[in-house]
Amino acid sequence: xxxxxxxxxxxxxxxxxxxxxxxxxxxxxxxxxxxxxxxxxxxxxxxxxxxxxxxxxxxxxxxxxxxxxxxxxxxxxxxxxxxxxxxxxxxxxxxxxxxxxxxxxxxxxxxxxxxxxxxxxxxxxxxxxxxxxxxxxxxxxxxxxxxxxxxxxxxxxxxxxxxxxxxxxxxxxxxxxxxxxxxxxxxxxxxxxxxxxxxxxxxxxxxxxx
Numbered sequence: 001x002x003x004x005x006x007x008x009x010x011x012x013x014x015x016x017x018x019x020x021x022x023x024x025x026x027x028x029x030x031x032x033x034x035x036x037x038x039x040x041x042x043x044x045x046x047x048x049x050x051x052x053x054x055x056x057x058x059x060x061x062x063x064x065x066x067x068x069x070x071x072x073x074x075x076x077x078x079x080x081x082x083x084x085x086x087x088x089x090x091x092x093x094x095x096x097x098x099x100x101x102x103x104x105x106x107x108x109x110x111x112x113x114x115x116x117x118x119x120x121x122x123x124x125x126x127x128x129x130x131x132x133x134x135x136x137x138x139x140x141x142x143x144x145x146x147x148x149x150x151x152x153x154x155x156x157x158x159x160x161x162x163x164x165x166x167x168x169x170x171x172x173x174x175x176x177x178x179x180x181x182x183x184x185x186x187x188x189x190x191x192x193x194x195x196x197x198x199x200x201x202x203x204x205x206x207x208x209x210x
Contacts, residue, residue, distance in 0.1 A: 001069040003062055004083040005038045010188055011083040015053075018081065021092040034073050035083075036065040061154030062132070063164060070142050078142065082133035084189030085109070094183040095136040103176030104137035106130050106169075108184040127180045130169035132161075134185050137172070145171040 002018070004011055015033070018024065024031050033053035038060050056072055058065040070078060079095060081087065095105045108126040130137075145168065152163045172178055 001034045001036070001066065001073065001078050002081045002083055003036050003038065003065045003069075005062075014081070014083050014085060014087070014188070017087045017089075018092070019052075020089055021087065022089050023093045023096065032073060032075055034069050036069050038062065038065045061150075062160060063148040063150055063152070063154055066132075066164075067148050067150060070139060070147070073139070076139055077136060078139050079136045080132060080134070081185075082187075082189075084187065085133045086186040086188050087134075088183070088185065091134075091183050091185060094181045095134075098179035098181065099136060099138065101177070102179045103141040104130065104135060104172055104178040105181055106178055107134040107181050109134060109187045110184050111187045123182065128169070129165040130172065130178065132164045133187065137178075141172060141175060144175050 002011075002015065015035075018033070034056065035053050036056045036058050038058055054072070056065075056068055058068040066080065077096065077099060079092060091107070095107060098105050106126065106129060108123060109131065148168055149163055153159045169178065
């Protein structure tokens with residue numbers, strides 16, 4: 001399930017990285033791609049991806065989009081991703097593995113060019129979050145936990161982040177265990193935000209194919 005909002009320069013590569021996941025390529029019939037545009041922002045996506053994905057349009061707000069996706073999908077498990085991130089080929093495998101015994105799985109992200117040097121300092125923080133751009137959970141657990149609080153101010157990034165990644169994680173912990181997998185995705189939107197082109201050196205390709 002991918003939330004999209006005005007990211008045409010990145011979403012095609014993001015979705016391609018998801019289609020090339022090892023487990024998706026081995027069991028394509030087991031996966032459903034759901035793309036949710038916010039504030040009616042789905043025309044661009046629908047034109048390119050509707051033949052192989054379900055494209056939905058939600059009221060503006062990331063929580064509104066993720067909630068609509070959970071309502072509309074028939075899947076038992078939801079993999080939550082963002083349109084401005086890149087996912088290494090074994091990412092989905094690692095996210096799905098712990099769900100036999102847990103209600104959810106969360107991961108980590110590399111958000112800036114310098115972060116590979118300080119990445120391990122961030123792991124404790126990621127363990128306590130339910131990362132919006134990189135998590136997996138049972139659909140029934142989402143609703144059993146009370147789902148997202150859609151009444152929060154989704155225009156305020158701090159309030160949105162608190163509900164999406166921290167408060168909902170707390171409620172999810174009340175019904176089961178959330179596992180942490182140290183399998184980072186590349187937050188490509190943050191690289192653009194730092195005014196940096198996406199890395200294309202040896203280290204990037206090693207990340208891309210792990």
